[in-house]
Amino acid sequence: MNLDKILAFFVPKDVAFFPLFVADAKILIRGSELLKKLMTIPTAEGRMEVTKEIKAVEHEGDDMTHKIFQQLNKSFITPFDREDIQELAATIDDVLDYINGASQRISLYKPKTLIPVFIEMAELIHQATKEIETAVVALHESGKNREMIIQSCIALNTIENKGDDLYHLGIMKLFEDEKDASELIKKKEILETLEKCIDKAEDVSDTIKTIIIKMS
């Protein structure tokens, strides 16, 4: 039906994107590992240290996003629609932005304690980044790996549902336990940022779904 598709069949596609996305996913995983580490550090100084490391990882991610954008500007034939490549890079960047945002808030607002739900959320975020890597690696041969990609998208959806439940329970517990209004507001905003981070991981899954739907 789609004439572009028929023509595309005869023209070599630019495969330079795949290693860039895999590298981008690996940067994202490093960010999520540092976030998990951050949640277990007892001192403000130690947390500030890890926050700086996360900021550096976020800059690496920005550079990679820019490289993908430059590659797009050079490529004549892309393996999937140009706007979907741009969107995939942008949504992966968003997840890393929120990891950095959560870490910045912890270092700047200095809540008196880090509560257990922060660790659980960071663990979920880490799982989500690993699913993103699996899906992105599989995209290289999306025809063969279609089922694997769909499984990762379903897993990201399940993680998002778990994140929602953890968030609601975490806020409920905060309302019960935290009597200091300022502490309550600080912890609530950190928890909100962690929850939005997981939402953004689901946006990556939506972009990947759009890509494989167009290929079907």
Place this chain on the structure above:
Amino acid sequence: MNLDKILAFFVPKDVAFFPLFVADAKILIRGSELLKKLMTIPTAEGRMEVTKEIKAVEHEGDDMTHKIFQQLNKSFITPFDREDIQELAATIDDVLDYINGASQRISLYKPKTLIPVFIEMAELIHQATKEIETAVVALHESGKNREMIIQSCIALNTIENKGDDLYHLGIMKLFEDEKDASELIKKKEILETLEKCIDKAEDVSDTIKTIIIKMS
């Protein structure tokens, strides 16, 4: 101009999507009716009951979204662009997610009272879901029903503006009346969730506008 469109003229389109979207819109309306009911229930136990019903409706919505995705994977020719079908299903799903989110927050945070603006917001959400149904039913013959669809999109935009105003006034009143910081934060977050739900209904309208613009 668009060669795909010219070819598409000669090939039968897969109309299996229309009944799925209509069913999806009906599930959404049921969700909004339960939300309206929830706002008038005086006891925590009664609210928990309706929250469970809303959760069940949200699961039905998830199943329908997945059915639409599966149908997309099977269809060769779709009535409009594949990515717009996926986007329409995703935005309808978002509205239902926020209905569920508002209901979860009410049951979990247990605010001491439900304030009148909650009922007004739930009524607006219900109106929005009815406009979504009208637009989705009309999409089946979008050439003939173009004007009707545009009217529903305008109505969704008007509802969103009303929601914004209600939200601002509701928060202002909360700041004046609610002296308990914890109660203030709880009610504010419930009101925010209701307002975002209406925003998501406008996103459905934006997706529908994109569909009919492409068809013009």
Place this chain on the structure above:
Amino acid sequence: MNLDKILAFFVPKDVAFFPLFVADAKILIRGSELLKKLMTIPTAEGRMEVTKEIKAVEHEGDDMTHKIFQQLNKSFITPFDREDIQELAATIDDVLDYINGASQRISLYKPKTLIPVFIEMAELIHQATKEIETAVVALHESGKNREMIIQSCIALNTIENKGDDLYHLGIMKLFEDEKDASELIKKKEILETLEKCIDKAEDVSDTIKTIIIKMS
């Protein structure tokens, strides 16, 4: 590769969109100038006055968005993809909505003071709207102006990063200085709305990037 592009080469494009977008960007700039002014006004009455002016500018923006939508419905050949024209109009509209949202919150919540970070954020928003105007004007001859457009997109990204930092520092200072929980919540929400406004300006940049990527 893209057959539409080849055909489009021989057919005159509808250039009526460019003046509409330039007019839209100028409305947006006026909104951001009023927001800057608002932040320096000491009395509630004076602020209410400027808030009304901003509301009027927002209505002008709504009308312009609708004109662009009507033009889309009339045009056979558009200078770039129909959905990107719709998206560009929608994201510019979002920036103006958040300018209005911040101004509404200031007038309705009546915080006892306006803090310095509000002025800094309004200045950043004003810079962002000027970059949007530069990019939109340059779109008319996007082939020739490609580098200039990319520079504006990079500037919008830099502004967004500065906005994030200002936001985090502003909230940290609020937690330190503001002991009244209700004042804290009011100022925090105003600051959040200003920060989201800058995020929306970056969404304009993302849409423009999609447009020029498709043209490359």
